[in-house]
Amino acid sequence: xxxxxxxxxxxxxxxxxxxxxxxxxxxxxxxxxxxxxxxxxxxxxxxxxxxxxxxxxxxxxxxxxxxxxxxxxxxxxxxxxxxxxxxxxxxxxxxxxxxxxxxxxxxxxxxxxxxxxxxxxxxxxxxxxxxxxxxxxxxxxxxxxxxxxxxxxxxxxxxxxxxxxxxxxxxxxxxxxxxxxxxxxxxxxxxxxxxxxxxxxxxxxxxxxxxxxxxxxxxxxxxxxxxxxxxxxxxxxxxxxxxxxxxxxxxxxxxxxxxxxxxxxxxxxxxxxxxxxxxxxxxxxxxxxxxxxxxxxxxxxxxxxxxxxxxxxxxxxxxxxxxxxxxxxxxxxxxxxxxxxxxxxxxxxxxxxxxxxxxxxxxxxxxxxxxxxxxxxxxxxxxxxxxxxxxxxxxxxxxxxxxxxxx
Numbered sequence: 001x002x003x004x005x006x007x008x009x010x011x012x013x014x015x016x017x018x019x020x021x022x023x024x025x026x027x028x029x030x031x032x033x034x035x036x037x038x039x040x041x042x043x044x045x046x047x048x049x050x051x052x053x054x055x056x057x058x059x060x061x062x063x064x065x066x067x068x069x070x071x072x073x074x075x076x077x078x079x080x081x082x083x084x085x086x087x088x089x090x091x092x093x094x095x096x097x098x099x100x101x102x103x104x105x106x107x108x109x110x111x112x113x114x115x116x117x118x119x120x121x122x123x124x125x126x127x128x129x130x131x132x133x134x135x136x137x138x139x140x141x142x143x144x145x146x147x148x149x150x151x152x153x154x155x156x157x158x159x160x161x162x163x164x165x166x167x168x169x170x171x172x173x174x175x176x177x178x179x180x181x182x183x184x185x186x187x188x189x190x191x192x193x194x195x196x197x198x199x200x201x202x203x204x205x206x207x208x209x210x211x212x213x214x215x216x217x218x219x220x221x222x223x224x225x226x227x228x229x230x231x232x233x234x235x236x237x238x239x240x241x242x243x244x245x246x247x248x249x250x251x252x253x254x255x256x257x258x259x260x261x262x263x264x265x266x267x268x269x270x271x272x273x274x275x276x277x278x279x280x281x282x283x284x285x286x287x288x289x290x291x292x293x294x295x296x297x298x299x300x301x302x303x304x305x306x307x308x309x310x311x312x313x314x315x316x317x318x319x320x321x322x323x324x325x326x327x328x329x330x331x332x333x334x335x336x337x338x339x340x341x342x343x344x345x346x347x348x349x350x351x352x353x354x355x356x357x358x359x360x361x362x363x364x365x366x367x368x369x370x371x372x373x374x375x376x377x378x379x380x381x382x383x384x385x386x387x388x389x390x391x392x393x394x395x396x397x398x399x400x401x402x403x404x405x406x407x
Contacts, residue, residue, distance in 0.1 A: 001404060002034045004103065004130065006123045007113035008073070008091050010039040011063065012050065014288055015234065016320035017113055017139060020200050025066050027397030033404070035066055036107070038099050038126075040073040040091045045234060045264045045288065047075045047087075058098055071098040079266050081152060088116040096122035100129055109404060111135040111176075112168075115142040117161060120168040133173035133407060137198065138182050141313070148313045149237050169193060174407065176400075181316015181339050196403050200320045201391040207295055207327035209384075216300035227257050227370060228301040229333070232294070233321050235265035240309035243335060245274050246359025248283045251366060260301070262286040298328040302376075303351075303369065307335035310356035315339065323391055326350050326383030331376055333365055350383030 005025060009017045025035045041053040053059060059070040074090035076083040099122065110132040112123030120136060127134040143161035146152040152161075169175055169190050176198040177183035183195050222228060231244060241261065248259045259282060261271065268285065275283045289297070298304075304325040308314040315338025322344055325332055332351035334340060335358075345353045352369060354362040369376060 001032065002036070002105070002107045002109075003028065003404070004036045004038060004099070004107045004110045004126070004132065005113070006038045006095065006099070006110060006119065006126065008040050008088070008116060008119060009044055009113065010037060010042070010068070011291075013042045013044045014291055015044060016200065018044075019291060020139075020320065021113060022064075023201075023203060023393050024397055024400070026064055027394060028401060029065060031397065031401045033401065036103060037063075037066055037068045038095055038103065039068065039070055040095070041070050043073060043075045047077050049073075049075060057094070058102065060102070069098055069102055071095045088118050092116075092118050092122045095119070096125060099126040103130075106130055107132040109133050109135055109173075109407075111137055113137050113139065114168075115140050117142045117165055117168070120164070124168065124171050134171055135174045135176060136168050136172040137176045137178075138186065139178040141182055141185060145238070145313055148311050149309070151237060166190075174403070179316050179318045179339055185316065196400070198400055199391060199396065200318065200323060201393040201396045202323035202327045202387050203393050204327055204388045207298070207324050209295075209299055209328045212295050212299045212328075214296040214299035216296050222258065222300075225256060227303075228260060229257065229303045229305055229366065230260045230262060230297070230301045231305045231307070232260075232262040232297070233319070235261060235263045235268040235271065237267060238308055238314070239267075240307050240335070240357050241267065241271055242274065243307050243357050243359050243362055244305055245271065245278060245280060245283060247362035247366065248275075248280050249278045250359060250363040252280070252282060254282075254367075257282060257366065257370075259283045259305070260286060262288065262297070264288045294324060295328060298325060298330050301330065303333055303366075304330050305333045305335070305362070306340075307362075308356060310337075314356075318343070323387050326380075326387045329380035329384045331369070331379035331383065333362065333369070335362065344383070344386070348382055348386035349379065350386060351379050 007021055011018050011022050029035050042050045057072045061068050071094035074086050107130045110127040112120050124134050143158050147158055174194050176196045183197050187195050244259050251257050306319050318340045335354050335356045344350050352365050354365045
């Protein structure tokens with residue numbers, strides 16, 4: 001079986017789709033699938049080509065036994081929609097030509113990672129060129145999410161993007177979705193299409209707290225009795241991270257509480273300005289780190305905060321950072337309603353829920369947690385057991401492999 005994964009995002013970049021696709025590819029390879037990856041020169045989330053890849057229009061490399069073809073991409077630190085579209089379409093174009101001219105032979109499947117939605121254009125054309133079945137993997141409903149976040153407002157553009165989305169669904173042999181919310185949404189609109197739930201997950205052998213010794217807390221100047229609340233991930237529009245700063249402002253008098261925002265993204269500078277204006281000494285901003293450092297950070301902190309904006313759109317969202325936190329027995333403060341709440345608060349009992357974008361509620365839940373030390377350990381144990389049973393990457397990859405074989 002031969003599979004071509006077509007994605008704008010892949011390691012050595014850090015991020016949810018990068019990790020998910022890399023881990024899936026490795027496991028499919030172990031199951032006997034010949035996996036090839038077509039991706040961009042690494043640049044995300046800093047939006048600058050990494051040093052080892054600068055000035056290159058095409059590069060072939062092998063990564064953990066995977067064949068990886070990289071094509072050029074236009075990057076800009078500008079936040080304008082025009083620059084973002086140039087970023088997307090430059091890779092749509094360059095990857096199509098690399099896929100056609102540099103990647104030889106037939107493939108059984110071409111799997112496209114969306115968003116960006118537009119990559120589906122070249123993925124579908126490459127599937128036809130290589131005689132492959134076209135799999136469209138949806139990790140975010142686009143353009144719906146861009147519209148509801150206010151990132152795209154032009155009615156004509158939104159209409160064209162919706163037509164493209166619907167066209168790609170119709171042309172897919174299989175549509176895979178990261179959450180049941182995504183799967184159900186598409187299934188309602190396209191009842192005759194074959195859909196498959198392919199959630200994110202965690203490598204439970206990598207995120208294993210009993211095997212990890214961490215000096216991160218001491219190395220970063222924190223005391224043993226400090227209570228550390230971590231947000232780690234993309235600092236973007238969807239997360240609504242202002243809620244953490246609002247809660248921090250209400251908890252200024254709690255000298256042992258520190259909020260850590262670790263990562264990069266388009267909203268980071270605005271949040272730093274907001275923290276300065278509020279004179280928050282209990283909030284620390286740290287740069288994004290490599291995946292290998294995350295277990296040591298999670299071992300050192302007390303809680304993770306996982307917020308999203310209060311939109312109906314996100315009731316079907318499951319932020320990927322949940323899985324690593326729970327595997328490391330770190331309780332979560334979850335500011336996400338819907339599917340994530342049902343799975344990880346109601347069913348797993350792995351933390352507490354706060355109302356999205358409500359800083360008062362978040363601050364109250366922080367105090368409530370700190371008054372219940374026994375509950376903290378219980379939440380951690382519950383979460384680790386839950387993700388090991390239901391979101392183990394090995395089991396998820398085997399399930400997808402069976403789906404591919406059936407096709």
